[in-house]
Amino acid sequence: xxxxxxxxxxxLLWPFTCIAGTQGNVLLLALAAIPAMFVARPRIxxxxxxxxxxxxLLWAIASEYWSPVxxxxxxxxxxxxxxxxxxxxxxxxLTLMFAxxxxxxxxxxxxxxxxxxxxxMLGAVSVHGLLVLLGPHLGAAVMPFFYGDDPLEYSSGFQxxxxxxxxxxxVLPILVAYLGARSGIVWKGVALLVALASVASFALLGASAxxxxxxxxxxAFLIVRLFPKYGLRGLFTAVAAYIALAPFLIGGLLHLLExxxxxxxxxxxSRAWSxxxxxxxxxxxxxxxxxxxxxKSWRExxxxxxxxxxxxxxxxxxxxxxxxxxxNMALQIWAETGGVGALLTxxxxxxxxxxxxxxxxxRADIRYAIGGMLAATFCLFSFSxxxxxxxxxxxxxxxxxxxxxxxxxxxxxxx
Numbered sequence: 001x002x003x004x005x006x007x008x009x010x011x012l013l014w015p016f017t018c019i020a021g022t023q024g025n026v027l028l029l030a031l032a033a034i035p036a037m038f039v040a041r042p043r044i045x046x047x048x049x050x051x052x053x054x055x056x057l058l059w060a061i062a063s064e065y066w067s068p069v070x071x072x073x074x075x076x077x078x079x080x081x082x083x084x085x086x087x088x089x090x091x092x093x094l095t096l097m098f099a100x101x102x103x104x105x106x107x108x109x110x111x112x113x114x115x116x117x118x119x120x121m122l123g124a125v126s127v128h129g130l131l132v133l134l135g136p137h138l139g140a141a142v143m144p145f146f147y148g149d150d151p152l153e154y155s156s157g158f159q160x161x162x163x164x165x166x167x168x169x170x171v172l173p174i175l176v177a178y179l180g181a182r183s184g185i186v187w188k189g190v191a192l193l194v195a196l197a198s199v200a201s202f203a204l205l206g207a208s209a210x211x212x213x214x215x216x217x218x219x220a221f222l223i224v225r226l227f228p229k230y231g232l233r234g235l236f237t238a239v240a241a242y243i244a245l246a247p248f249l250i251g252g253l254l255h256l257l258e259x260x261x262x263x264x265x266x267x268x269x270s271r272a273w274s275x276x277x278x279x280x281x282x283x284x285x286x287x288x289x290x291x292x293x294x295x296k297s298w299r300e301x302x303x304x305x306x307x308x309x310x311x312x313x314x315x316x317x318x319x320x321x322x323x324x325x326x327x328n329m330a331l332q333i334w335a336e337t338g339g340v341g342a343l344l345t346x347x348x349x350x351x352x353x354x355x356x357x358x359x360x361x362x363r364a365d366i367r368y369a370i371g372g373m374l375a376a377t378f379c380l381f382s383f384s385x386x387x388x389x390x391x392x393x394x395x396x397x398x399x400x401x402x403x404x405x406x407x408x409x410x411x412x413x414x415x
Contacts, residue, residue: 003040003105007032007405008117014398015128018167019135021160022391025167026095029394032401033098036105049351050100056344057096060292060337061089067291067336088293088388095390099397106404114408121402122178125171132168133197135161136204163391165207166380170399172198173217173372174406181365208267213379220371229359232367235374236353242378244346246330251279263311271327271383273308278326282334289338293388298322325386332387366407373399 010032017024046054064070064087071086172195180191195214202211224231242249254272257264264272281290281298302309303317326332334342356362356370377396385392 001039002109002113002117003036004109004114004117004405004408006035006039007102007106007109007401008120010398011121011124011402014124015131018128018395019131019160019164022163022167022395025394025398026390029095029098029102029397032398033101033105036101036108040105040108047351047355049348049355052344052348052351053096056337056341056348057089057093059341059344061087061093063289063291063337063341064089065291066288067294068297069293070291091390092388092393095393095397099393099400102397102401103404106401106408109405109408111408112410114405115410118405118409121405122175125168125175125402128164128168128171129175129194129198132161132165132205133201135165136201161205162207162210165202165205165210166213166384166392167395167399168198169202169207169210169213169217169376169380170373170396171402172214173220173369173376174399174403176217177221177365177368177372178406180368181363209379209383210376212383213376216375216379217372220375221368224367224371228364228367232356232362232371232374233353233358235371236349236356239374239378240346240350240353243330243333243349244343246328246342247279247282247334250275250328250331254279270321273302273305274322274326275328275331277321278328278331278335282331282338285338287338287340289334289336289341292336293325294336295322295325295332327383327385329381329385329387336387363407366403369403369406373403 010028013024013028017028176191176195179187179194181187195218199211199214202208202214220235223235227234254276257272263269277298277300278295281295284290299320300322301318301320302312305321308321309317326335330342333345362370380392
């Protein structure tokens with residue numbers, strides 16, 4: 001029996017779990033992965049990139065020993081209904097386990113057995129896109145329906161819309177690449193229209209990372225077009241280098257901006273100041289880092305930085321410069337797991353890129369989708385989430401599974 005129908009069933013829930021804030025994608029990943037053990041019977045061989053990823057996670061879990069915010073492995077009990085996994089490293093480790101099962105099971109789907117399932121997946125992704133498109137126009141109108149009459153709760157709803165937009169940015173390259181691969185100039189126009197409409201929707205929602213991710217997706221498409229043989233490997237190599245050299249690259253960029261005397265807009269400037277503080281923390285423990293989730297303990301407020309405070313309203317004096325985490329996973333990995341963790345992460349990304357087939361061994365639509373998804377992931381990686389956000393990694397794993405499912409679709413059906 002093919003695993004494709006089980007995967008398609010999971011994707012029917014995708015639009016709703018994403019618009020609800022993506023936290024449900026953690027459970028969706030588990031529900032989608034478990035059948036793979038019984039239906040697809042994936043042969044999970046320890047690929048080199050997976051081994052590098054596991055090595056990083058083991059190091060991250062070990063760093064709980066010296067983390068100032070370590071809370072142990074678990075708390076509560078299953079019988080009491082308050083059981084919780086307190087270890088961020090263990091949560092991400094479980095996410096990796098389910099992601100491995102999911103993707104390995106999807107890779108076991110025989111070519112040609114995913115025709116209907118891929119259509120359902122593409123339909124679910126399209127519904128998600130439609131909801132994102134309607135979000136800026138209907139969001140305020142539907143908030144009372146979900147959150148009652150308390151306007152203070154509406155911020156959670158709009159934050160969920162933002163997360164839903166980020167999730168759509170991850171699968172947008174699949175939809176655009178699929179449409180663009182169909183024969184006829186009309187389909188190319190439709191693909192471009194979907195991309196531009198998505199950029200506009202992200203901008204109206206204020207989902208800056210998703211917007212820049214969609215724009216960078218188009219740049220990645222161009223690179224893949226110009227360099228069909230080694231373009232993807234070049235993109236993965238560039239991302240790996242960015243992770244390995246993040247404190248130096250970002251620190252150098254911040255230094256140039258400071259020397260230029262330019263002030264960045266709003267949230268971008270606050271990100272820049274936060275990153276300056278985090279780079280300082282990296283210099284305190286460059287090899288081992290401060291321990292997983294240590295950035296939660298960095299509660300220095302803007303009052304401690306008079307030069308920055310002089311550019312802000314008085315009430316900013318009480319805000320922490322690093323708001324819970326750096327909102328840059330590369331810097332967070334460096335700060336919390338040190339150079340050891342950063343180099344293992346960079347190695348895993350590099351090995352994934354160089355494991356991919358080159359040239360014509362990958363269908364054109366799949367090459368474009370991989371490059372676009374990497375670009376969108378890079379933006380979210382650099383501006384949005386904590387490195388230990390299992391909802392983000394679950395969403396990415398499901399997006400990768402969708403891409404693999406599309407690759408199992410027979411080429412002729414694209415026509």
